Amino acid sequence: MRAVAHVAFDLLLEARSRRWFLALGGAITLILGVIALFLRLDVVDGTLAATRLFGADLGGSAEPVAAALRPLFSASAWIVFYGGIAFGIVACSDFGPRLLGPGRIELLLSLPLRRAELLVGTWLGVLCIALLGTAFGAGGLTLILGWKTGVWSPGPLAAGALACVSFGVIYAAMLAATLWSRSAALSAGVGFALLFAGVVAGHRDDALAVFQPGVGREVFRYATLLLPRVSAVCRDAMAIAASDAFDPLGLLARVGAMAAFAGAALALAAWRFEGKDF
Amino acid sequence: MTPDGAPPAPHAVEAAGLSKRYGAANALAGVDIAVPRGAAFGLIGVNGAGKTTFIKSMLGIVRPTDGTIRVLGGLPTDRRIRARIGYLPERLALPPTWRADEFLASIARLKGVRDRGEAARHLARVGLAGERARIGAYSKGMKQRLGLAAALLGSPELLVLDEPTDGIDPLGRVEVRRILAEERARGATIFLNSHLLSETVRICDRIGILSGGRLVREGTVDALCGSSDRHRVRFAPGADPARLEAAGFSRTEAPDTWRCAARDPAQLGERLDAARASGAWLVELSPDLRDLEDVLAEAVGRAA
Numbered sequence: 274m275r276a277v278a279h280v281a282f283d284l285l286l287e288a289r290s291r292r293w294f295l296a297l298g299g300a301i302t303l304i305l306g307v308i309a310l311f312l313r314l315d316v317v318d319g320t321l322a323a324t325r326l327f328g329a330d331l332g333g334s335a336e337p338v339a340a341a342l343r344p345l346f347s348a349s350a351w352i353v354f355y356g357g358i359a360f361g362i363v364a365c366s367d368f369g370p371r372l373l374g375p376g377r378i379e380l381l382l383s384l385p386l387r388r389a390e391l392l393v394g395t396w397l398g399v400l401c402i403a404l405l406g407t408a409f410g411a412g413g414l415t416l417i418l419g420w421k422t423g424v425w426s427p428g429p430l431a432a433g434a435l436a437c438v439s440f441g442v443i444y445a446a447m448l449a450a451t452l453w454s455r456s457a458a459l460s461a462g463v464g465f466a467l468l469f470a471g472v473v474a475g476h477r478d479d480a481l482a483v484f485q486p487g488v489g490r491e492v493f494r495y496a497t498l499l500l501p502r503v504s505a506v507c508r509d510a511m512a513i514a515a516s517d518a519f520d521p522l523g524l525l526a527r528v529g530a531m532a533a534f535a536g537a538a539l540a541l542a543a544w545r546f547e548g549k550d551f
Numbered sequence: 552m553t554p555d556g557a558p559p560a561p562h563a564v565e566a567a568g569l570s571k572r573y574g575a576a577n578a579l580a581g582v583d584i585a586v587p588r589g590a591a592f593g594l595i596g597v598n599g600a601g602k603t604t605f606i607k608s609m610l611g612i613v614r615p616t617d618g619t620i621r622v623l624g625g626l627p628t629d630r631r632i633r634a635r636i637g638y639l640p641e642r643l644a645l646p647p648t649w650r651a652d653e654f655l656a657s658i659a660r661l662k663g664v665r666d667r668g669e670a671a672r673h674l675a676r677v678g679l680a681g682e683r684a685r686i687g688a689y690s691k692g693m694k695q696r697l698g699l700a701a702a703l704l705g706s707p708e709l710l711v712l713d714e715p716t717d718g719i720d721p722l723g724r725v726e727v728r729r730i731l732a733e734e735r736a737r738g739a740t741i742f743l744n745s746h747l748l749s750e751t752v753r754i755c756d757r758i759g760i761l762s763g764g765r766l767v768r769e770g771t772v773d774a775l776c777g778s779s780d781r782h783r784v785r786f787a788p789g790a791d792p793a794r795l796e797a798a799g800f801s802r803t804e805a806p807d808t809w810r811c812a813a814r815d816p817a818q819l820g821e822r823l824d825a826a827r828a829s830g831a832w833l834v835e836l837s838p839d840l841r842d843l844e845d846v847l848a849e850a851v852g853r854a855a
Contacts (some may be wrong), residue, residue: 279660286649287649376643381609382610383636
């Protein structure tokens with residue numbers, strides 16, 4: 274376990290010195306700074322009286338602040354969820370190929386590490402990067418909105434956590450793909466393909482209702498059965514962020530299924546890694 | 552004693568019938584080798600002979616198709632065994648945005664080295680103490696030095712070095728040789744793969760020649776390159792060639808240098824006395840060692 278932690282820690286150190294992640298940190302800070310400095314929310318007796326961005330009135334009728342902020346929290350959750358996953362796919366797609374690069378993998382495999390530890394450490398390191406980025410962005414947003422409105426909702430943080438879970442599943446598949454072909458483009462392609470498939474799988478029940486009974490319907494039913502329901506988890510994240518009603522057991526089942534998918538992808542990757550010569 | 556408390560195996564590396572196939576190609580075709588502990592062993596051969604595949608097999612990076620290989624008495628897939636090995640790969644890829652101390656700290660963590668000062672000591676040994684530039688700005692020689700420092704971390708019992716002096720300037724090579732001599736004095740076994748045969752001869756006392764995935768020659772440098780009954784003799788200019796030839800000396804391509812075959816020291820003394828009696832002044836006497844290039848070419852030619 275210590276070796277896994279060391280590999281993950283090294284990956285964090287490497288990410289710290291990369292332009293991608295410096296840009297991510299800068300971009301999140303900039304957005305939070307703009308929101309903190311130029312979004313003005315006038316709250317009078319628990320009612321949102323006015324909303325101004327860069328001094329311009331954004332309109333809207335006076336309503337209780339908790340209700341008025343729901344669309345904002347919901348939209349924030351959507352952006353954090355899909356934006357975070359898409360950024361993560363692009364920015365982290367070359368960690369696997371770099372790890373397996375000639376001259377580096379030989380050195381790592383000569384060290385007293387198990388191959389599975391190297392693999393899980395890399396996955397865990399990427400997950401930590403995602404968690405840190407999300408905690409910074411979503412945490413900052415929570416603090417700013419709480420400070421401006423007096424409504425302290427952990428919704429954006431919860432949405433960010435669910436985004437990290439979804440990204441972790443997708444990255445496990447990306448890492449597994451890298452062990453068949455050491456290509457950042459392929460890794461990113463697998464990530465986006467799984468994201469798209471996960472969005473479709475999240476709307477599986479709605480889509481099944483549209484299909485005519487027959488082979489196509491059954492193929493779709495079974496093809497989407499094992500896929501992570503990414504869009505369904507995003508809907509849960511938006512509901513949590515906006516303090517709307519959601520099905521906790523359903524979310525738990527979806528997250529559990531995602532964890533199983535990630536575990537299966539990592540097991541497949543470990544099997545491939547163990548049998549591969551470098 | 553090993554870290555497990557068991558007595559150390561007599562050989563640092565032992566391979567029997569080691570084979571590795573990539574599709575239809577045989578990278579290794581039944582290599583049998585035994586490298587004694589404490590030796591400095593050089594593996595040489597032409598490109599594609601299987602040297603790097605053999606080294607990777609020693610480290611568990613490549614899994615043999617057939618045969619066995621044991622390193623320090625255990626299997627290379629055992630991470631406790633790998634903890635006792637230091638390795639410098641041929642094409643070392645280092646994280647370009649890191650600094651030398653950060654890289655060594657990372658390797659030390661992964662190797663489980665607890666002595667925090669060890670990395671700094673090895674950086675000083677390889678001439679990189681106080682180097683604050685990022686690794687991406689390093690020359691090839693500096694990267695090799697850093698790779699060597701990483702291999703030295705943890706005082707390994709076996710140092711496996713693939714082209715360790717590649718890209719290092721002549722003075723740097725002297726430093727590397729000095730470091731390797733210190734490591735041998737500490738008791739470490741050195742397994743070297745280098746295209747620089749002169750470096751191999753200077754560092755190693757045993758040499759193996761791989762050709763077509765087989766070990767075609769193996770032995771001490773003297774046994775491979777030299778002869779117990781052949782000597783090179785240099786006389787001061789002006790010696791009479793006819794009388795030297797009559798005394799049992801034969802010409803070489805070098806001026807004033809002659810070759811002399813003598814079955815024992817007594818016969819060698821007699822021939823030298825005859826040369827001196829002819830008016831030749833002895834300047835230098837040495838074993839008649841062949842170039843390792845010649846030995847390699849001969850071994851590869853025979854194997855082919």
